[in-house]
Amino acid sequence: MSPEMTAERKPVVTGSPQISSTTTCSGIMLWVVIALAPAAVWACISMGLPAIRMFALAAGSTLITEGAWNAIAKKRQTLTDGSALVTGVLLAMSMPPMTPWWITVAAGFIAIALGKMIFGGLGFNLFNPALVGRAFVLVSWAGVMASAPGRGWFKTLDIAATGGYDAITGATRLAVAAADRAAGGAYGFDLAAQYQPLLWRNLEGSLGEVSAALLILGGMVLLFKGIIDWRIPAGYIGAMGLLSWAFGSDPIFNIIAGGVLLGAFFMATDYVSSPMAKNARLAYGIGCGVLNAVGRFYGSMPEATTFAILFMNGIAPLLDRVFRPRVFGWVKRNG
Amino acid sequence: MAKGAFKGGIHPPDRKAATAGSPVEWMPVPSRLVLPMSQHLGAPCAPIVEVGQHVSRGEVIGSVDAFVSAPVHSPVDGEVTAIAPCLTAAGSRVTAVTIKPDAEQDLGSFLRVEADDPKSAVRAAGVVGMGGATFPTTVKLSPPADTPVNTVILNGCECEPFLTCDHRLMLETPSRVIDGAQKIAELIGASRIVICVEDNKQDAIEALRAAAPGTVEVRALPTRYPQGAEKQLIWAILAKEVPHGKLPAATGALVHNVATAAAIADAIDTGKPLTERIVTVTGAVKRPGNYRVLLGTLISDLIEHAGGTVGEVGRIIAGGPMTGPALASLDVPVAKGTSGIVVLTPQEASPLVEDDQACIRCGRCSEACPMFLQPYAIGNYSARQDWNGAGRFNPLDCIECGCCSFVCPTKRPLVQLIRIAKAAALTKGVKP
Ligand code: SF4
Ligand code: SF4
Numbered sequence: 001m002s003p004e005m006t007a008e009r010k011p012v013v014t015g016s017p018q019i020s021s022t023t024t025c026s027g028i029m030l031w032v033v034i035a036l037a038p039a040a041v042w043a044c045i046s047m048g049l050p051a052i053r054m055f056a057l058a059a060g061s062t063l064i065t066e067g068a069w070n071a072i073a074k075k076r077q078t079l080t081d082g083s084a085l086v087t088g089v090l091l092a093m094s095m096p097p098m099t100p101w102w103i104t105v106a107a108g109f110i111a112i113a114l115g116k117m118i119f120g121g122l123g124f125n126l127f128n129p130a131l132v133g134r135a136f137v138l139v140s141w142a143g144v145m146a147s148a149p150g151r152g153w154f155k156t157l158d159i160a161a162t163g164g165y166d167a168i169t170g171a172t173r174l175a176v177a178a179a180d181r182a183a184g185g186a187y188g189f190d191l192a193a194q195y196q197p198l199l200w201r202n203l204e205g206s207l208g209e210v211s212a213a214l215l216i217l218g219g220m221v222l223l224f225k226g227i228i229d230w231r232i233p234a235g236y237i238g239a240m241g242l243l244s245w246a247f248g249s250d251p252i253f254n255i256i257a258g259g260v261l262l263g264a265f266f267m268a269t270d271y272v273s274s275p276m277a278k279n280a281r282l283a284y285g286i287g288c289g290v291l292n293a294v295g296r297f298y299g300s301m302p303e304a305t306t307f308a309i310l311f312m313n314g315i316a317p318l319l320d321r322v323f324r325p326r327v328f329g330w331v332k333r334n335g
Numbered sequence: 336m337a338k339g340a341f342k343g344g345i346h347p348p349d350r351k352a353a354t355a356g357s358p359v360e361w362m363p364v365p366s367r368l369v370l371p372m373s374q375h376l377g378a379p380c381a382p383i384v385e386v387g388q389h390v391s392r393g394e395v396i397g398s399v400d401a402f403v404s405a406p407v408h409s410p411v412d413g414e415v416t417a418i419a420p421c422l423t424a425a426g427s428r429v430t431a432v433t434i435k436p437d438a439e440q441d442l443g444s445f446l447r448v449e450a451d452d453p454k455s456a457v458r459a460a461g462v463v464g465m466g467g468a469t470f471p472t473t474v475k476l477s478p479p480a481d482t483p484v485n486t487v488i489l490n491g492c493e494c495e496p497f498l499t500c501d502h503r504l505m506l507e508t509p510s511r512v513i514d515g516a517q518k519i520a521e522l523i524g525a526s527r528i529v530i531c532v533e534d535n536k537q538d539a540i541e542a543l544r545a546a547a548p549g550t551v552e553v554r555a556l557p558t559r560y561p562q563g564a565e566k567q568l569i570w571a572i573l574a575k576e577v578p579h580g581k582l583p584a585a586t587g588a589l590v591h592n593v594a595t596a597a598a599i600a601d602a603i604d605t606g607k608p609l610t611e612r613i614v615t616v617t618g619a620v621k622r623p624g625n626y627r628v629l630l631g632t633l634i635s636d637l638i639e640h641a642g643g644t645v646g647e648v649g650r651i652i653a654g655g656p657m658t659g660p661a662l663a664s665l666d667v668p669v670a671k672g673t674s675g676i677v678v679l680t681p682q683e684a685s686p687l688v689e690d691d692q693a694c695i696r697c698g699r700c701s702e703a704c705p706m707f708l709q710p711y712a713i714g715n716y717s718a719r720q721d722w723n724g725a726g727r728f729n730p731l732d733c734i735e736c737g738c739c740s741f742v743c744p745t746k747r748p749l750v751q752l753i754r755i756a757k758a759a760a761l762t763k764g765v766k767p
Binding site for chain 2: 015017019023024027028120122124271272276328329
């Protein structure tokens with residue numbers, strides 16, 4: 001090649017660096033979906049059509065909302081960054097399979113529209129969009145959501161005789177455990193006996209509660225790929241376990257039941273709504289675990305994951321400020 | 336933290352295999368040489384020759400009477416054909432002396448520099464930092480009296496991807512490098528000499544160890560970019576951070592590039608001025624290699640000597656791809672700081688993305704930053720032209736290593752944004 005040819009070709013002139021890593025935003029989102037896949041597919045197999053329908057409705061709603069928003073606002077189309085798909089999948093996994101279809105669609109719409117786009121799109125939202133969508137429908141249609149059953153039903157438990165079970169429509173193991181605790185252990189609900197179903201095949205509850213083991217597997221994939229920082233799930237799960245134990249319950253049961261694992265590995269680790277400084281991440285994870293445990297044992301809802309993480313999302317920027325790292329060459333942090 | 340491991344940094348693909356095994360070979364004298372009067376940081380030289388004048392190899396053609404400067408010499412016997420502005424690799428225009436070399440050349444001989452003492456010889460030889468910083472070496476050899484320097488650190492890390500010129504220099508002429516290190520230590524009264532090489536260059540480490548006397552340490556450091564950055568290197572050896580706003584000498588250490596050390600040895604031992612250097616020409620070229628190139632050789636001629644480019648060209652870089660500028664034109668000369676010419680294909684070059692690709696707050700840039708900065712924050716404020724906001728995040732501590740831009744998944748041009756914030760902080764006096 002002669003220099004003249006280069007002049008014609010107008011070489012690109014850019015500032016350094018001239019090379020970049022192959023990691024892209026859509027690549028990261030794809031890995032999140034891949035990590036969720038084992039638990040999601042197993043949920044579809046175990047719960048059948050309602051689960052499949054749930055994924056289609058939730059993801060369809062988030063994707064269409066984002067696409068339409070960009071089109072109407074005449075913004076660059078952002079569907080390919082993969083974040084709307086992740087929001088849809090996470091939302092689906094946080095819902096019981098028998099949730100009325102219009103609630104799912106509404107949750108997807110709210111997640112994207114009010115959870116993300118109104119702030120300016122991906123990167124500008126303060127809260128995790130999937131949790132915003134879920135919180136919205138939890139609050140708006142509390143009665144419907146509380147009675148939306150899982151696919152299993154707690155028929156294996158012979159506690160109806162004691163009068164407690166009837167009161168818990170569509171009861172999850174978590175709800176039964178709470179009722180048992182409230183009744184001073186009158187039902188004799190054996191938490192350790194729940195490990196196996198919770199780990200492998202649990203049809204009471206939302207799609208994301210089918211297999212704790214597969215969620216852990218997915219979490220390991222994200223950790224191994226360097227996509228999430230161990231500090232968030234470790235702080236979260238550690239605090240949850242420790243407090244459950246301190247509150248006199250079974251830590252393992254409390255970690256693998258309900259939304260803790262989905263929350264700790266996939267929801268609280270959402271980049272945009274979590275802190276970035278390392279120590280801030282640890283504090284944030286611990287904060288999520290503490291709030292989740294307190295909400296579960298002393299709140300009105302046994303499932304406090306959503307609000308625990310949303311609250312911590314809100315103070316993530318503050319944590320980043322408090323735990324701002326010291327700059328190389330500075331003795332003390334400079335403000 | 337253990338010595339030898341600075342915090343942060345990245346592992347870019349090293350791409351050195353194409354030229355790591357290529358012995359240095361002379362590039363033949365080209366048909367013309369263009370010598371910018373400023374190939375260093377500091378005061379530019381003024382030409383002291385005239386058009387039509389015949390000059391000899393080693394003759395001074397540009398000089399200036401300023402402390403922070405370095406004279407320019409003719410690399411050949413030849414005739415001055417023009418004195419006019421030329422474009423440099425960095426994209427600026429500076430006065431340059433064009434020389435048409437004589438048909439007969441004896442590159443083995445040269446006009447010796449005249450100097451009374453070793454430090455003057457280094458200055459007269461026009462030696463500057465050859466790792467790319469191009470800071471006049473004599474200035475670095477004159478640290479303030481109140482900051483005694485005990486340790487001379489030679490930087491042979493060559494942590495930039497693609498480049499192998501320092502590797503070949505250490506492998507082929509280890510004694511010149513060691514000699515230079517000892518000369519530096521003598522000049523500044525340092526007692527300890529450490530030559531640092533990344534552990535991906537085992538053969539160079541062995542060559543240096545074989546040639547080094549007991550008083551010279553040869554340290555293998557982990558291969559991680561930017562291991563060769565001055566502050567990170569000092570941390571690796573002394574576990575001391577260069578305090579903000581202070582010279583590296585404040586830690587009692589002085590860092591010189593290995594090629595600079597060799598040039599210092601040449602200047603003091605043989606009176607040889609700096610008239611050529613090793614340049615790694617690599618990437619999408621037909622004959623990648625390490626060429627000994629006369630300063631002033633046009634990059635177009637150098638690429639042609641390397642067989643020309645192959646396939647589609649995305650970007651041509653002067654220096655390494657992490658810190659080097661992309662060239663707007665190939666009609667720019669090889670200068671004292673030109674360590675390499677890297678031809679990237681469009682696929683290898685970092686993508687150019689639309690400006691509105693937002694930060695997704697993944698934290699990768701902070702994690703990679705060897706200065707423990709929050710590049711995303713400086714970048715975000717800088718993009719909004721909020722200089723006070725950017726100033727709160729210490730843009731002036733940025734060493735422009737490029738790690739942050741490299742790792743960013745949304746490919747934000749962080750280094751550019753930070754450079755702008757730096758300039759704003761300096762001109763507007765924003766306090767960090
Ligand atoms: S902010 Fe500066 S020092 Fe930090 S990684 Fe980016 S370029 Fe390097
Ligand atoms: S690497 Fe890029 S996307 Fe991630 S925090 Fe830094 S600027 Fe934002």
